[in-house]
Amino acid sequence: MSRATVCLTYDFDAVSVWIHTFGASNAPTQLSRGIYGAWVGAPRLLDLHDKRGVPATWFVPGHTIESFPNRVGEVHDRGYDVQCHGWRHVNPSTFDSKEAEQSEYERAISNIENVTGRKPTGFRSPAWEFSKHTLEIIEELGFEWDSSQMGNDFVPYHLRKDWKAPDSDPFELGDSTDIVEVPISWKRADFPALMFVWEQSILWGFADEQSVFDLWQAQFDWMYENVDDGIFTLAMHPQVIGQPPRTRRLEELIGHMRTKPDVEFADLSTVVGEIQDGDREVFEVMGGN
Numbered sequence: 001m002s003r004a005t006v007c008l009t010y011d012f013d014a015v016s017v018w019i020h021t022f023g024a025s026n027a028p029t030q031l032s033r034g035i036y037g038a039w040v041g042a043p044r045l046l047d048l049h050d051k052r053g054v055p056a057t058w059f060v061p062g063h064t065i066e067s068f069p070n071r072v073g074e075v076h077d078r079g080y081d082v083q084c085h086g087w088r089h090v091n092p093s094t095f096d097s098k099e100a101e102q103s104e105y106e107r108a109i110s111n112i113e114n115v116t117g118r119k120p121t122g123f124r125s126p127a128w129e130f131s132k133h134t135l136e137i138i139e140e141l142g143f144e145w146d147s148s149q150m151g152n153d154f155v156p157y158h159l160r161k162d163w164k165a166p167d168s169d170p171f172e173l174g175d176s177t178d179i180v181e182v183p184i185s186w187k188r189a190d191f192p193a194l195m196f197v198w199e200q201s202i203l204w205g206f207a208d209e210q211s212v213f214d215l216w217q218a219q220f221d222w223m224y225e226n227v228d229d230g231i232f233t234l235a236m237h238p239q240v241i242g243q244p245p246r247t248r249r250l251e252e253l254i255g256h257m258r259t260k261p262d263v264e265f266a267d268l269s270t271v272v273g274e275i276q277d278g279d280r281e282v283f284e285v286m287g288g289n
């Protein structure tokens with residue numbers, strides 16, 4: 001076990017985020033930003049990872065697989081972990097029924113099987129949020145882990161079902177499941193800080209770019225000093241982080257991490273496998289809550 005593990009992850013949304021999340025299906029310039037991710041960002045990142053020998057997990061919507069099959073095939077063929085990011089890039093709470101949500105994920109699973117030859121084991125919600133059915137669905141579909149939630153920062157844990165959040169009574173955590181959560185954070189992500197979205201002023205996207213990378217480095221350094229066997233998960237998008245000079249800054253961050261003794265880079269499937277084999281601890285709640 002290394003002192004620290006780094007998991008670089010990409011949500012390969014391509015045009016799906018513009019069509020399904022931002023409603024820009026009739027806006028070719030908006031759509032072109034997603035095309036850029038497939039045409040320019042993704043290969044640039046694959047080259048960086050190949051050059052530095054760094055594994056990665058790519059969460060790919062079924063819509064991206066059916067729209068850009070050759071590029072997604074290249075991600076797999078070059079040795080990277082391909083996992084599920086829904087089919088349409090929608091918030092799961094917008095599905096009319098459990099059946100509607102489940103059928104989209106079944107289509108997405110089939111897409112990934114066509115690319116990789118096997119069922120995906122990992123899930124990341126397109127909205128980084130679940131509906132009331134999502135956990136049950138991913139359990140029933142045979143997923144083993146998720147990377148959408150934020151109940152810890154650097155230590156994985158098990159997702160809980162049958163939780164309750166009433167207005168006037170205490171929150172109930174619910175019961176632990178076998179689904180391993182490898183948590184993410186809006187502060188270890190590129191989209192909110194670096195992607196300008198005209199329609200949604202909450203997504204600012206004109207940050208001092210170096211400050212974003214400085215924050216990621218400071219978070220990694222803190223984890224390295226303070227968390228045993230911590231997992232530093234970074235969630236990025238080819239259409240965002242693939243823009244210059246961000247790939248160079250990402251490479252500098254990788255280089256910084258490598259200056260520390262006993263740091264390994266792994267994809268999320270590998271990390272979860274270590275948990276399932278009993279080689280890595282998960283966060284356990286004292287007293288059950």
Ligand SMILES: [Zn+2]
Nearest residue numbers: 011013089126
């Ligand atoms: Zn996404």
